[in-house]
Amino acid sequence: MTETIRITVNGEELTATVPARTQLAEVLRDHLHLTGTHLGCEQGVCGACTVMMDGRPVRSCITFAGHCDGADIQTIEGGDDPLGQKLTAAFTHHHALQCGFCTPGMLATARDILTRFPNPDEALVRHELSGNICRCTGYQGIVAAIMDVGSQIDVSGETHVDPTPRAVFTPFEPDESFSVAPETAVVGTVVQDKGWTVITRSFDLSHPAADVWTLFSDVSRVASCVPGASVADVTEDAFAGTVEISFGPIKARFGGKGTYSNDSQIRKGFLSGTGADKSGQSNVRGELHYDIVEKNEATTTVNVAFRFNIQGVLAQFNRPELVTGFVDFLLQRFVANCNAVLSGGTAATDHRMGAFSVIFAIMKSWFRRGQR
Template sequence: MTETICINVNGEEFTATVPPRTQLAEVLRDHLHLTGTHLGCEQGVCGACTVMMDGRPVRSCITFAGHCDGATIQTIEGGDDPLGQMLTEAFSRHHALQCGFCTPGMLATSRDILTRFSNPDEALVRHELSGNICRCTGYQGIVAAIMDVGSQIDTCDQTRTDDIRRAAFTPFEPEENLNAAPDPATAGSVVQDKDWTVITRSFGLNHPVGDVWDLFSDVSRVASCVPGASVAEVTEETFSGAIEVSFGPIKARFGGKGTYANNLQSRKGHLSGSGADKNGQSNVRGELHYDIVKKTEDTSTVDVEFRFNVQGVLAQFNRPELVTGFVDFLLQRFVANCNSVLSGGTATSEHKIGAFSLAVAVIKSWFKRRKT
């Protein structure tokens, strides 16, 4: 079974007949021989394959070619308009590339940034680049190049500015999902503290504080509420167990040991532990502190601080931009499971943290931060 698509690439019309599961990146590279679009992770994570489609940046490695029928695509080979030329020159001037593998995607994202923001500052540029991974440069030259072009656009004469803006792509605004489930976290942050990623959150449970404390102080019981977690053995001060993660082709099962302590009077507790993937590709260390507070007679608030460090294949989960979406995903299911168990029910049977639901949570979290 095949389908025929017609797309405009860099100003030229092309027709291709491909199987339904063919990705846009395959069409660009294998059919049109535009190999400037690079394939890295092939999961939509690294950003190397980013191209512009109808004025929007897309990951061509996870975009079905069939969905692109009638679309206008611009790749690195077609970036010879005024803004593209300015960015290319600035990247060279500021030494914003070394191996060059990420550069096509970086340039696509860079022009999208400068189309939507006038003369952005460093913090904004770094935030907007968080979806593009560079293993070589440390990002300093890339950030400097974007800010350089931003200042040129902002200070050049109006005619030149209008020409650049017209040549650039049309920005887009995400649509609000009115049916989305409410975010269980009412406050919190995700920050880097040297090698550690530190997460703080506060969320509510619709049950009395005593019942909530009984749940949290029982390691085996509360672990059943965490997607992918299981506890094998618990003593008065230690525990052993595992947690499973599935993210595209990356599948890991962390097994490890830890310690815990609870204070009934203050209703505070903490856990700490470490573990390794059974295949030896990743290691994780973590510390969890929680404080359970009475809100009303029938409701409670839980304040948590979680510190962790991941090394190896899954080290990308140390990045705050990705962690925020991951935490929101995990909290939503954890709170639902806790309320279910406290009501006499059972936790969901979901055993692993899956790629699709996690990816949706990350995207939703990114859109939410963009609006605030």
């Protein structure tokens, strides 16, 4: 059985005769040849097929075409109005796309967010984007682009309405009977703060505080304990160096420079640096604070607070979900190297990070967070 529907797509009135079970996405792609609307999961989960229908975002892969008779549809091909132009420019400026598969749905959702909320903050944008999956960017550039356009709209005095109020999301309660015993004494948090990823960690080293401080206050020695890092041209308060990342197919070598300071009386220090990878496609900024605290004569607690921001193709490393496991994996190797150096040995020279090992560490991190 077929039916004829009449819809307005990107301002043009069109007619299509299709089988009754045809989805809106099929009409757009196969009958109207508007292939900018992408099909991913085809279950309404990934959000790649999102389009605007009568001013609201809908999943075109699970929306029956027959239900759209008389509707006004806007796809990515029709996003050349002022708001669409601002979003497109901002997505380009903030590196908010890589493979581009999720981008049409992301832009439709971004339009919906900015239609309903004046100058949204980061938490709100991330919550509203929770129905759109991106497997490349880490969302950092997407969030920054939406907030950028939101601030422009707010300043311009444009009005916002909420045609479809959303219910407050209530998270599920975790199963307290499930537990995974942690294999590391590293504890702390990973959060987002105004575009920065902020990491706090505490761990113990089995050596006296004075020896630990001697190691940490020597930039060259402590850098040798960090997998993939090396420094050169160290002066009284500055240094230059490189950091190599190898995570499966992702490889980058950052070169940069920074400054540092140490206070031997309270055993606290600070480093700050910037860098870019050799391909010029990613930039990083970072700051590190460390605090050496004597736990007992033979054990020292190290408290670190690290904040960084990556822009470009490696922006996915801004994601807290990925960073948590990745950082724990690196810190375990860093702690082992520190203990080796403090015992009179040398740090491991193999800086390669196997993708399987890192992914396994990330999975364990997720399980540990699930039990708290």
